[in-house]
Amino acid sequence: MSIKVKASLGTEKYYTEVIAGENKIITDEPIEQGGGNKGFNPFEILATSLASCTAATLRMYIDKKGWNIPLINVEVELKNYPQIPKTQFGRTINFGADQLNEEIKDKLLKIANACPIHKMLTNNIEVLTQIP
Numbered sequence: 001m002s003i004k005v006k007a008s009l010g011t012e013k014y015y016t017e018v019i020a021g022e023n024k025i026i027t028d029e030p031i032e033q034g035g036g037n038k039g040f041n042p043f044e045i046l047a048t049s050l051a052s053c054t055a056a057t058l059r060m061y062i063d064k065k066g067w068n069i070p071l072i073n074v075e076v077e078l079k080n081y082p083q084i085p086k087t088q089f090g091r092t093i094n095f096g097a098d099q100l101n102e103e104i105k106d107k108l109l110k111i112a113n114a115c116p117i118h119k120m121l122t123n124n125i126e127v128l129t130q131i132p
Contacts, residue, residue, distance in 0.1 A: 047076040053117035071096035
């Protein structure tokens with residue numbers, strides 16, 4: 001699988017348009033960091049990737065099983081410790097008011113950990129950069 005995105009930043013500090021195919025999002029930095037706070041910052045986008053992929057992966061599994069679980073909430077907290085260096089993702093998943101038994105919870109945890117973004121983040125990552 002190959003995904004390509006393009007980020008374009010002009011003279012307005014940190015206001016960046018990111019395009020993937022026909023979709024566009026805006027990223028920015030908070031005001032206290034010199035940005036305009038007009039969109040998610042890059043760390044929020046990274047955490048969003050894990051949260052949304054987890055929710056979608058769980059929804060696919062739940063629907064395939066035919067379980068009546070109408071709501072999936074995934075909260076991700078990203079903590080970055082650059083002096084170590086270490087990054088930690090805390091992920092909390094709940095299903096609204098639904099009380100699930102331990103067997104179903106165990107299955108759903110395994111599925112959450114199998115989400116493609118989770119697997120990427122816990123795998124060996126390499127960033128190759130070129131300036132033509």
